[in-house]
Amino acid sequence: MSRMCIGLVLLLGVAPRADARPVMDWTVYQYKDGLAHNVVTSVVQARDGSMWFATRGGISRYDGQSWRTYTEENGLPGGSFSGLFEAENGTMWATGGFGFRGRPGNRIARLAGDRWEPVMLPGDLEGVRVGPIVGVAGGGLCFATAGMGILHYAGDEWKTIDEEDGLASNDVQCLLRSKDGAVWAAYAGRRPGVPFSARSRGRRGGGMSRFDPAKNAWVEVAAPGELAGGAVTAMAQAVDGAVWLGTENRGVLRYHGANWQVFDARDGMPADRVLSVASAPDGSIWVGTVGGAVRFTASEEASTAEGRWRVRQVFTEENGLPSNLVTSVCISKDGAVWLGTAWGVAR
Numbered sequence: 394m395s396r397m398c399i400g401l402v403l404l405l406g407v408a409p410r411a412d413a414r415p416v417m418d419w420t421v422y423q424y425k426d427g428l429a430h431n432v433v434t435s436v437v438q439a440r441d442g443s444m445w446f447a448t449r450g451g452i453s454r455y456d457g458q459s460w461r462t463y464t465e466e467n468g469l470p471g472g473s474f475s476g477l478f479e480a481e482n483g484t485m486w487a488t489g490g491f492g493f494r495g496r497p498g499n500r501i502a503r504l505a506g507d508r509w510e511p512v513m514l515p516g517d518l519e520g521v522r523v524g525p526i527v528g529v530a531g532g533g534l535c536f537a538t539a540g541m542g543i544l545h546y547a548g549d550e551w552k553t554i555d556e557e558d559g560l561a562s563n564d565v566q567c568l569l570r571s572k573d574g575a576v577w578a579a580y581a582g583r584r585p586g587v588p589f590s591a592r593s594r595g596r597r598g599g600g601m602s603r604f605d606p607a608k609n610a611w612v613e614v615a616a617p618g619e620l621a622g623g624a625v626t627a628m629a630q631a632v633d634g635a636v637w638l639g640t641e642n643r644g645v646l647r648y649h650g651a652n653w654q655v656f657d658a659r660d661g662m663p664a665d666r667v668l669s670v671a672s673a674p675d676g677s678i679w680v681g682t683v684g685g686a687v688r689f690t691a692s693e694e695a696s697t698a699e700g701r702w703r704v705r706q707v708f709t710e711e712n713g714l715p716s717n718l719v720t721s722v723c724i725s726k727d728g729a730v731w732l733g734t735a736w737g738v739a740r
Contacts, residue, residue, distance in 0.1 A: 418713075419708075419712075419713035419714060419739045419740065420739070420740045421713075421714075421715045421737050421738070421739050421740075422455070422737055422738045422739075422740070423715065423736070423737035423738075424450075424737075426460070427453065427455070427459075427460025427462065428446060428448065428453050428460070428462075428737060428738060429446070429448045429450045429451035429452060429453040429462045429463075429464070430448035430449045430450025430451065431448075431715075431735070431736050431737050432448055432449040432450075432735055432736075433446050433447070433448050433720060433721060433733030433734060433735075433737065433738055434447045434448060434449065434473075434474060434475050434476070434720050434721065434733065435447035435474070435475065435476045435477045435720075435721045435733060436477075436721040436722070436723040436731050436732075436733040436738065437477045437478065437479060437723055438723055438725045438726065438731075439454075439479050439483075439485065440479065440483060442456070442457075442725075442726060443455065443456045443457075444456075444457075444723070444725065444731060445477050445479075445485060446477075446733065446738060447474035447475065447476060447477045447487060448473075448474070449472065449473045449474075450464070450472050450473070451463055451464040451465075451469065451472055451474075452469065452474060452477070452487060452509075463504075463509060467507075467508055467509055468502075468508040468509035468510055468511075469487075469502055469509045470489070470502055470509075470511040471489055473489065474487045474488065474489050475488055475489060475524070476488040476524070476525055476526060478525075478526035478527070478528070478534070480528055480532065480534060481528055481532045482532060484503050484504060484505075485503065485504040486501065486502070486503045486504075486512075486526055486534065487501070487502045487503070487509070488500060488501055488523050488524065488525075488526060488536070489501070489502070489523070500514060500521075500522075500523040501514070501523060501536070514544075514551070515551055518538075518541060518544070518551070518553075521538045521539065521540055521541045522538060522539040522540075523536050523537075523538055523544070524536065524537035524538060524539070524565070524566065524567070524568075525537050525567055525568050526568070527568040527569060527570040527576060528570060529545070529570065529574075529576060530574055531547065532547065533545055533546060533547035533548075534546045534547070535554075535568055535576060536568075537565040537566060537567060537568045537578070538563075538565060539564055539565075539566075539581065540563055540564060541553055541555065541563060542554050542555030542556065542558070542560050542563040542565055543555075543560070543565055543568070543578065558611065559602070559610055559611030560578060560602060560611055561580060561600055561602050561611075561613050562580040562581070562600070564580055564581040565578050565579070565580060565581075566579050566580055566581045566624050566625050566626065567579040567625045567626065567627060567628050567638075568628070569628035569629070569630065569636065571630050571634075571636070572630060572634070574606065575603055575604055575605065575606060576603070576604045577601060577602070577603050577604075577628060577636065578601065578602050578603075578604075578611075579600070579601045579625035579628060579638060580600050580601070580602075580624075580625070581624045581625075600613065600614070600616050601613070601614045601616055601625070601638070601648075602614060614648070615651075616653070617646070617653045617655065624640065624641040625638050625639065625640055625641075626639045626640060626641055626666075626667055626668055626669075627639035627667060627668065627669045627670040627681075628670065629670040629671050629672045629678070630672060631647075631672045631676065631678055632672060632673075632674070632675075632676040633649070633676065633691075634649065635647050635648060635649035636648045636649075637670050637672070637678055637680075638670070639667030639668065639669065639670045639680060639681075640665075640666075640667055641666060641667075642665055642666055643655070643657065643665055644656050644657030644658070644660075644662055644665045644667065645657075645662070645667050645670065645680050645687075645689075647702060654702065656689070656702070656704065660703070660704055661687075661703075661704035661707065662680070662682060662684075662687055662704060662707075663682055663684030663685040663687065663707050663709060663717070664682040664683045664684030664685070665682075666682060666683045666684075667680055667681070667682050668681045668682060668683065668718075668719060668720050668721070669681035669719065669720060669721045669722045669733075670722065671722035671723060671724050672724070673724045673728070673730070674724065674728060675728070676690070676691065677689060677690045677705070678690075679722045679724065679730060680722070681719030681720060681721060681722045681732065681733075682719060683717065683718050683719075684709070684717050685707055685708055685709035685710075685714065685717045685719060686707070686708040686709075686714065686719045686722065686730075686732055687704055687706070687707055687708075688704075688705050688706040688707075688708075689702055689703065689704060689705060690702070690703065690705040691703075708732075713739065714732065714734060714739050715734050715736040715737040715738075715739055716734035716735040716736035716737070717734075718734055718735040718736075719732050719733070719734050720733045720734060720735065721733035
């Protein structure tokens with residue numbers, strides 16, 4: 394694998410190492426405690442401070458004292474969900490990837506009062522995998538899809554944003570709304586022998602675009618070779634404005650200005666397959682991988698901003714996690730770190 398790290402100098406060629414055996418007091422929540430299912434796929438915090446969890450067996454809400462679980466009995470169109478998002482008006486949305494058994498048109502649901510209701514996609518969108526959600530100006534929502542670009546939803550109307558509108562590919566893997574209101578789209582990487590969706594006529598590898606409000610157009614971001622063949626699995630913007638991207642098999646990348654940095658197992662990460670990325674108020678970055686959770690921090694001793702970042706801590710089952718497979722990371726308003734895993738939630 395080629396390695397690009399613009400502006401980064403490693404002293405004597407030795408990569409910095411994470412602190413040995415970090416100690417953190419993790420509290421674990423599982424099915425026996427009120428969680429809908431032990432396999433957790435998404436963790437978000439609502440504006441009222443409550444924590445929400447998408448699982449393979451429904452959706453759970455925890456207010457710090459009691460649990461509430463939602464299943465098909467509460468209106469959900471299925472049991473297994475892949476994502477959660479709270480809209481500007483406070484409505485909680487959930488996505489189910491390719492849909493649910495016997496209900497191929499149902500991939501999205503929203504909470505209406507005390508019950509969930511399915512949100513039907515138009516007929517021409519059936520069969521499309523629906524991925525992560527971001528909010529956009531005016532209260533609308535954007536959904537990443539495999540093969541149909543971005544689905545924009547506002548006022549009960551659907552609009553498709555695709556290659557004809559400026560996207561580099563219709564296979565959108567991940568979305569991010571940055572602090573300036575711009576929307577970023579990251580594309581699926583191409584695995585050997587696996588073609589892109591028939592609807593996607595664009596690029597032959599991963600990459601990233603940004604919607605420039607000033608130009609009212611999508612602008613492709615020049616990316617290093619590490620993105621050419623690896624799908625972006627997660628995106629987050631750090632306190633310093635940098636965009637961090639987790640990849641399927643090439644670690645995590647940091648993009649700031651025109652500079653890129655790449656971090657992988659050679660830098661102390663427990664695995665190169667990243668499932669989630671989150672920014673903490675203290676400026677650190679948390680990354681969930683198939684081998685544990687990673688905390689990145691910037692050292693003030695480095696001479697350049699790019700050279701400051703390093704793996705500070707690695708958390709695994711050995712120091713309290715219920716599973717090394719960390720599917721989702723959420724930093725709550727009080728600074729607590731919530732990790733969704735394949736065997737419960739750790740806080």
